[in-house]
Amino acid sequence: MPPFPRAAKDAVGDTTLRGNLRHATHTIRDKRAAAVAELPDWDRLRAAGAAIKDRTLRHLDHYLEQLEASVTAAGGIVHWAADAAEANRIVTDLVRETGEREVIKVKSMATQEIGLNEALEAAGIRANETDLAELIVQLGDDLPSHILVPAIHRNRGEIRDIFTEKMARWGRAAPEGLTDSPAELAEAARLHLREKFLRARVGISGANFMVAETGTLVVVESEGNGRMCLTLPETLISVVGIEKVIPSWQDLEVFLQTLPRSSTAERMNPYTSMWTGTTDGDGPRVFHLVLLDNGRTDTLADEVGRQALRCIRCSACLNVCPVYERAGGHAYGSPYPGPIGAILTPQLRGTASELDASLPYASSLCGACYEVCPVAIDIPEVLVHLRERVVQGGPVTVRGTRTRIRPAKGHAAERAALRAATWALDRPGALRAGQRLAGRARRLVPRRRLLGPGRAWTASRDVPAVPAEPFRDWWQRRTREAGGE
């Protein structure tokens, strides 16, 4: 193994990244605590949220059929997709039918999960991300690293450079002499995207909630890019995981209180859009809903792991996680980083790859994630359960078929990784050094693709900014090296 890199440049770079992450996660979590403290019934809202989601999951077939009927009755067209390839095919065909070669998108983790942008690109269709952070990520040919603030790993100087260099290639160029002030950067994004919004004929979205009873879809956002994508195009295609359904209109009273406060620490996010099918003369004339499985039913089959499907993607667990804070979102090799990623990804994708098998170990089991989770997902419980599965093997469901997996190769190494994690978290200095190493490796291997299941996510794009090795590896290596220090 090489000695620790001395390059000051790398060290500075990594210090910035760590500093950004630390500042961001601490800021959000302090604000969040204050927003939550405003509601004396928070625990009851949290319990109700968990119960509503459990009711839904235990009767998911019922609610999906009800949802399908109410969306259809409201003028929408419902499609079902068992996996990523099927969902991508459906969406690609729908876009092709419109004759358009360009679409606008509002940030959606489901479409990141299935690699929709890449699939569309392969079909000659450009998908323009319109969330400011997603735009930064897309223009930078990068990957998101946080659920809520996907470009959290980029500072304002880097963003200015990305805009200056890349905007012109895809549309309106960045203004001359653009500085790194957030207001100017936001204005540059506004101008660049506005021309896309005004001419777009197809919009693609996800949804935060789908109400079975009424067929209503809900998108929660801040910037207005969601509203643009949901209302200006003639055709709207929403790709939504089947776990996003909730039973009733009334249930929104729980989640519209818990989601914004847990997520952006606001009493309410600036914009929430709700639409039910299509409305004459207002908004898209054609609405397609693509219901996505892609590993969710496999997750549902696990009685312990099932609770991960309650997640409302608020990102609170990321912001309190000591491992996320040090490792950053890219280390998780999935659109779902942090504690939720550590339990969701290995369930959605299985634990066959080294990366996915290592994810249940990307935790110190400190329990902070469970404490903040607005739907009370016992993340530590699921982590331990998945570790057992990795180490001992056992029954799992893979693409709908019950099967038995064998213990992961080198499970002794997994235990070592756990020890290493505990060790490293007790010694921030050592961890810092380990991160520097990871950062160095990243720069030495500027362009690569993720292997294994991660490949589906990055199938047709280069991944310049992903850390060059799985979380577990660098911990392991770090332990070895620290031993020799």
Place this chain on the structure above:
Amino acid sequence: MSAREMVLARVRRALADVPREETPDQVPVVRDYLASHSPADPVGMLAEHLADYRALVHHTDEAGLPALIGGLLTARGARSVVVPQGLPAAWTAVDGVRQVPDTAELTAAELDAVDSVVTGCAVAIAETGTIVLDGGPAQGRRRITLVPDHHVVVVRAPEQVVDSVGQALPRLVPGRPLTWISGPSATSDIELDRVEGVHGPRTLEVVLVRG
């Protein structure tokens, strides 16, 4: 097997542990959370919470409304204003300000050239500082409160003001397109610095009309 049948079959197999006779209603959801966090003065709280998220809040009565709105448009330097159906004509009748009626034919590009929009609302929520539009009278299509950079919204207090999200939902019709607005468009994507306005109106002015 179609994808639909396949997914539903997988769901049913995955739920083998759920007793067949169990109905959804039998999975308990205890709703012992508060229906309202009991603000003593919901209208005051609404104003305060709107201002927290940088909406500009104004107070007037019915008689003062046209003059107030006229003053806001003039101060803004607006030369055109979108007017939804059902909005009292007197509210936007300002010298030198062109009236642009909200119609289905009004394109996004045309809207982009308009300076301001004035609307009413369906309901406003004190606890969260939220205004809800439902496309009803005086509110227009969703796009008219999105594309122009300046939105003036009129809230009738106390009739249109409720305490909580839980009190707002039963007053809304799910089949209508709904837009919930809490302060102007904002982003915190750059080093978590809050910047008002990326795509929606950068200026939101709320006029509270006390009856």
